[in-house]
Amino acid sequence: MGNRNLILGAVLTAIFTGAALISMIWVPYDITVLDIPNKIKGPSGAHLLGTDHFGRDILSMIMAGARTSIAVALVAVGIGMGLGVPLGLTAAAHKGSLLDELIMRGNDLIFAFPSLLIAIMITAVFGASALNAIIAIGIFNVPVFARLTRSGALSLWTRDYVLAARVAGKGAARISFEHILPNVTNLLIVQGTIQFSLGILAEAGLSYVGLGAQPPTASWGRMLADSQTMISFAPHMALFPGFAILLTVLGLNLMGDGLRDMFDPRLRRVRG
Numbered sequence: 001m002g003n004r005n006l007i008l009g010a011v012l013t014a015i016f017t018g019a020a021l022i023s024m025i026w027v028p029y030d031i032t033v034l035d036i037p038n039k040i041k042g043p044s045g046a047h048l049l050g051t052d053h054f055g056r057d058i059l060s061m062i063m064a065g066a067r068t069s070i071a072v073a074l075v076a077v078g079i080g081m082g083l084g085v086p087l088g089l090t091a092a093a094h095k096g097s098l099l100d101e102l103i104m105r106g107n108d109l110i111f112a113f114p115s116l117l118i119a120i121m122i123t124a125v126f127g128a129s130a131l132n133a134i135i136a137i138g139i140f141n142v143p144v145f146a147r148l149t150r151s152g153a154l155s156l157w158t159r160d161y162v163l164a165a166r167v168a169g170k171g172a173a174r175i176s177f178e179h180i181l182p183n184v185t186n187l188l189i190v191q192g193t194i195q196f197s198l199g200i201l202a203e204a205g206l207s208y209v210g211l212g213a214q215p216p217t218a219s220w221g222r223m224l225a226d227s228q229t230m231i232s233f234a235p236h237m238a239l240f241p242g243f244a245i246l247l248t249v250l251g252l253n254l255m256g257d258g259l260r261d262m263f264d265p266r267l268r269r270v271r272g
Contacts, residue, residue, distance in 0.1 A: 006258025012251025016244070020066040029057035031064050032216045040234045050236040053226065058237065062244050064218035068130065069248070072213070073199030075134050077192055080141020085188065087142070088149025089180060093172040095154060104150070107143030115140040115202050119211045130213040133206045137199050148191050152184035186263040190256050197252035204245050220245050 029047075035055030043050045049058040091103040113121075119136035126132055153176070156162060165175050206212035207221030215222075220241045227237035 003258065003262075005254040006262065009251045009253070009255030009258055012247050013255055016066050016248045016251070017070060019063045020070045023060075023063035023067050027057075027060040027063050029060045031056050031060050031218055040230065040237070042234075042236055049240045050234075052223070052237050053230060053234075058223075058240055061218045061223055062220070062241060065220040065223060065241065066244065066248070068213050068217055068219050069200045069203050069245075072130055072134050072137065072203040073196050076137035076199045076202075077141055077195050079134070079138030080195060081145050081188065081192060083138075084142040084145025084147075085149050085181070088146040088151075089153055089176040091146065091150045092153035092157060092180070093176050095157070103146065107146050110139060110143045113140075116205065116209075116211075119206050123211050128211045128214055130217060133203055133212040136206070136211075137202045140202075141195055141199070144195060145188065145191065148187055149184055152187050153180045156180050156183055190260045190263065193252055193256035193259060197249045197256070200245065200248055200252070 033056070035051070037055065038047075038051050039053050039055040041047060041051040041055075047057050047059070049062065052058055052061065087103050087107075091100045094100045115136050118139055119133060122132045122136050123129075157180070162175060162179055165179055170178070203212055204219070204221035204224070207219035208225045210222075210225070212221055213219040223241040224238055227234065227241075231238045
């Protein structure tokens with residue numbers, strides 16, 4: 001089951017990643033050009049997924065929106081991992097100390113503010129943009145990776161090879177990055193995949209309420225927002241970007257599930 005999930009998830013993810021990469025050099029229609037005479041057209045040979053209320057090609061918008069969603073989620077996860085992993089390693093290396101307490105209570109404080117609330121605070125000061133959405137989602141990801149890293153690292157600090165490294169005179173920082181980090185990488189990869197899917201959902205949600213990417217940048221969330229008053233007579237405007245979000249998140253979750261099974265054989269035995 002794990003391999004099937006991994007393969008199916010990888011295929012779905014590859015499709016939308018490929019669409020995002022292709023959109024960097026080519027889309028069927030220019031999404032910045034309005035074609036009012038052809039607005040709100042259903043799927044046809046000329047427009048495979050139809051057009052929106054400005055006459056823009058929905059397939060082109062979805063391809064460009066994939067680029068936005070993937071870029072925002074990828075950078076946000078990178079921020080969360082880049083800051084959260086060192087914090088988690090540091091907290092584990094100094095378990096029970098004041099430093100450990102400060103790091104973990106700081107994580108609890110960030111957890112008290114959802115990414116949407118963080119985005120509202122950031123945009124209130126700096127304005128709505130894709131960059132501010134990245135910052136908001138990235139900040140929310142930091143405690144996720146810090147907690148996971150600390151949890152995984154704590155169980156490794158009592159291992160014989162770590163004790164041997166300490167006897168050899170290695171410091172806590174060197175042990176953390178040479179011996180602890182490689183052994184929690186599997187956990188981070190799986191969690192990174194899950195946070196990537198949540199990042200795409202968060203970006204769509206922020207764009208839906210107007211706090212994410214701004215026009216003329218394409219965004220799946222804003223496509224849904226634009227379609228909400230027209231869903232009764234132009235359902236294709238909501239269905240196709242909605243399916244894009246659904247399939248991308250499903251693909252990433254399936255891939256994360258498959259990776260978890262691959263890295264932990266005990267799960268395969270339990271499920272089997």
